[in-house]
Amino acid sequence: MNDTTHDIQIRPGNLADAPAILDMLDSAVVWMNDRGNTEQWGTTPYSQKPGGVARVERYTTENAPYIAELDGTPVGALVLDSGPSPQMPIAPAEEPERYVRLLVSDRRYAGLGIGTALLDHAAKETRRAGVKLLRVDCWAGGGGELVAFYERHGFTRTDRFLSESWPGQVLARRIG
Numbered sequence: 667m668n669d670t671t672h673d674i675q676i677r678p679g680n681l682a683d684a685p686a687i688l689d690m691l692d693s694a695v696v697w698m699n700d701r702g703n704t705e706q707w708g709t710t711p712y713s714q715k716p717g718g719v720a721r722v723e724r725y726t727t728e729n730a731p732y733i734a735e736l737d738g739t740p741v742g743a744l745v746l747d748s749g750p751s752p753q754m755p756i757a758p759a760e761e762p763e764r765y766v767r768l769l770v771s772d773r774r775y776a777g778l779g780i781g782t783a784l785l786d787h788a789a790k791e792t793r794r795a796g797v798k799l800l801r802v803d804c805w806a807g808g809g810g811e812l813v814a815f816y817e818r819h820g821f822t823r824t825d826r827f828l829s830e831s832w833p834g835q836v837l838a839r840r841i842g
Contacts, residue, residue: 674783679731679743684722686733686740688713690770691722697773705832706805706812725768732787734771734780742771742780744788750803755827756836759799764792766802785819792841799838803827806835813837 679687691712699709712718725731725745734742745768750756766788771780792800802821804812813823813835821837828834 673736674741674778674780675735676732676744676783676787677735679726679733679745681723681726683731683733683740683743684719684726687722687726687731687743687768687770688719690740690743690772691718693773694770703808705807729767730791732784732791734784736775736778736780740772741775741778742769742784744769744784746788746791750801750836754803754834755829756803756825759801759838761799762795762797763799763801764788764795764797766800769802781815782819789820789839789841798841800841801836801838803834803836806833 691707695707695709695711698704698706708715712722730746732744732746733740734744744766747765747767749758749763749765751767766785769781769784771784788800792798800821801824802816804816806813806826816837817823819839821839823835824838825836826834827836
């Protein structure tokens with residue numbers, strides 16, 4: 667079943683989507699670096715980072731991946747899981763949860779609501795699973811723009827953390 671927002675279709679993803687997700691992640695690194703943000707994801711393309719390709723492949727085989735498409739072209743990706751990554755210094759929730767492990771959009775399509783459509787889909791999948799808590803963690807550096815993005819989408823700040831000197835913020839959204 668597909669969701670539609672501004673002609674954006676969302677479908678389940680799979681291993682065949684890994685190259686498109688890696689392309690989005692690589693272009694996001696370039697986009698951030700062009701804007702002076704070298705702290706969030708560094709300067710190395712994601713596909714060239716140790717373990718980067720394997721991580722994306724695991725996302726598409728071990729988690730619940732979703733791909734946003736515009737006219738059949740992948741323009742965004744969402745990966746849901748039942749909790750945070752074990753590598754992150756984040757405690758699982760004390761209740762069932764869905765956790766956004768990855769949210770990325772192709773920056774060439776910025777402003778079309780891709781992130782919004784994917785977060786709406788995450789809420790829908792959380793509700794469909796009978797779960798009432800949706801959480802995400804994100805980079806809390808810079809001017810806090812990414813944290814503010816999630817807050818605009820109904821998330822509230824919970825825990826702050828430091829991961830490899832990377833300032834992070836956990837946010838939660840109750841799903842009714």
